[in-house]
Amino acid sequence: YLASRTVGGPVGRYLAYLLPTSLAVYLLFWSWLWPFYISPLRKVPTVPGFPLWGQFREIITQEVGVPQREWHKRHGPIIRYFFPLGNERLSIAEDDALKHMTLRNTYNYPKPLRAKLWMLRILGEGVLLAEGDEHVRQRKALAPAFSQRSIKDLTPWFWRKGMHLANKWQEEFSSGVKTSSFEVLEWLNRTTLDIIGQAAFGTDFNSLDYPETPLRQAYRMVFAFDLSSRILHGLQSFIPATKHIPSRMNSDMQASRGIIVDEANAIIESKYDQADKQSKDILSLIIRDNENAQSQADELSFETLRDQIMTFLGAGHDTTATGVAWTLHLVAKHADVQTKLREEIREHMPQLFDSEARRTVVDRSNDFDVDRLPYLDNVCRESLRYIPPIPMTVREAKEDDYLGGYFVPKGTTVYVLANAINRLPQYWGETADEFLPQRWDNLPKTWTSNAYMTFLQGARGCIGRKFAETEMKVILCCLLSAFEFAPRTDLESPEDLKMWRLVLRPRDGVTLNASLLAGRAGW
Numbered sequence: 001y002l003a004s005r006t007v008g009g010p011v012g013r014y015l016a017y018l019l020p021t022s023l024a025v026y027l028l029f030w031s032w033l034w035p036f037y038i039s040p041l042r043k044v045p046t047v048p049g050f051p052l053w054g055q056f057r058e059i060i061t062q063e064v065g066v067p068q069r070e071w072h073k074r075h076g077p078i079i080r081y082f083f084p085l086g087n088e089r090l091s092i093a094e095d096d097a098l099k100h101m102t103l104r105n106t107y108n109y110p111k112p113l114r115a116k117l118w119m120l121r122i123l124g125e126g127v128l129l130a131e132g133d134e135h136v137r138q139r140k141a142l143a144p145a146f147s148q149r150s151i152k153d154l155t156p157w158f159w160r161k162g163m164h165l166a167n168k169w170q171e172e173f174s175s176g177v178k179t180s181s182f183e184v185l186e187w188l189n190r191t192t193l194d195i196i197g198q199a200a201f202g203t204d205f206n207s208l209d210y211p212e213t214p215l216r217q218a219y220r221m222v223f224a225f226d227l228s229s230r231i232l233h234g235l236q237s238f239i240p241a242t243k244h245i246p247s248r249m250n251s252d253m254q255a256s257r258g259i260i261v262d263e264a265n266a267i268i269e270s271k272y273d274q275a276d277k278q279s280k281d282i283l284s285l286i287i288r289d290n291e292n293a294q295s296q297a298d299e300l301s302f303e304t305l306r307d308q309i310m311t312f313l314g315a316g317h318d319t320t321a322t323g324v325a326w327t328l329h330l331v332a333k334h335a336d337v338q339t340k341l342r343e344e345i346r347e348h349m350p351q352l353f354d355s356e357a358r359r360t361v362v363d364r365s366n367d368f369d370v371d372r373l374p375y376l377d378n379v380c381r382e383s384l385r386y387i388p389p390i391p392m393t394v395r396e397a398k399e400d401d402y403l404g405g406y407f408v409p410k411g412t413t414v415y416v417l418a419n420a421i422n423r424l425p426q427y428w429g430e431t432a433d434e435f436l437p438q439r440w441d442n443l444p445k446t447w448t449s450n451a452y453m454t455f456l457q458g459a460r461g462c463i464g465r466k467f468a469e470t471e472m473k474v475i476l477c478c479l480l481s482a483f484e485f486a487p488r489t490d491l492e493s494p495e496d497l498k499m500w501r502l503v504l505r506p507r508d509g510v511t512l513n514a515s516l517l518a519g520r521a522g523w
């Protein structure tokens, strides 16, 4: 109609037929012919639906990974589904295919550019976003700093900051108050920010004492959840130019990046100038390694070091804080687990429960080994399985390949969804959807290490895994030896308010009632 009115004459009439016909052919091709008769992926078990709009509505309206969890149960461990206009997506949960992606052919599956662009601004181009040979080189240079030995040396910082948090909460009870309510996630974010500052860079951000410190403000802005931020973030994955739209979210991101970059620059400059070469923090180790590098190719440049700091700041504090917050929520909900865990802590570290001895714990932290507490290990692993802080990762095939016997052409978008895989009955049995720490003592025969994707696996798996596991355990020991936690039954459960922005966190945080353990009031 428009064509015939605006152009007029026979050309207009011709266009009036041509345009709708082309549109109909285009839609028919992408929503029916291509996906069902031509696509090389057509043999992959496919979620029923119409590819023109695909399963997009389920994906954006439900918790990340949950629709795919249900589809895997119904259609098998490798599935195809659609984003609008017939855009194909694969989700992989099959053991051998996961091994192939994470171990045998890792570098054929880089992160897609659209996923990287968002992260680059805040996380820098460090080891998380490097690909191929550059990734191999960076990972090799960083590995010694994350060894068991190095983490042991850093553990006193975990105790120091964990105890500081417990003491700050303790202050709330000074005037005879028996029970206090805490939004624990924000407190934990500050604790883990301070830990990464000290353990990784030898720098005290001191956000526990100064909540408004600019660095913490920067991360608060980055992870804002208001509707317009969420829409703009979503848009930027597909249309990067939207980052220039004048909006509060874009200016907040710009300001946050400025603060994070300035902080990272200041840290490196002070470290390079420092005469003390004995520091055991991660950055000092890397700088010393750099100075001893055999060749220039093995050295990390100033820019790479700065981006590495941005990566560790971003990847290394929010994730662990969210993991501890979910664990506190789960033990508050399962009082039997909380009691059993506290008793184990008491048995191995009675000093934590004694007012006098507790004061000296930080100085004697080498005497404590949290890895000797098997139930604590079970609780942490189960919590991280049940609610993985990083619920998914996305990749794009660089070259043609095969996954689980299916041909996967170059350019295919492939998801590994921890929040789906971690709860599949094919690996975990019928209790996959229950929080059961004891399952780790008796895993079913169907279990494989790839059934636990919380830290991913292989060469791209989390380099900070041991760091995070130890940090979580120490913080839990500090808190559970001082407080008893109970859910706030007057508030909506945080599990019903999960939101995803890189990390799967509760929209309103985790608010819990905390009571001082009997006999604690005299501290």
Ligand code: HEM
Pocket (backbone or CB within 6 Å): 127, 128, 129, 139, 311, 312, 315, 316, 317, 319, 320, 323, 388, 389, 390, 392, 393, 394, 453, 454, 455, 456, 459, 460, 461, 462, 463, 464, 465, 467, 468
């Ligand atoms: C509970 C806490 C944590 C969880 C659940 C977690 C999870 C993950 C996951 C799933 C990945 C892979 C992401 C991807 O490739 O898409 C990853 C990578 C990474 N994580 Fe963690 N992480 C945690 C804590 C930490 C900590 C404390 C640090 C640093 C001190 C850290 C540093 C990194 C780095 C540098 C990478 C990139 C590794 C690479 O690509 O070679 N993470 N993490």
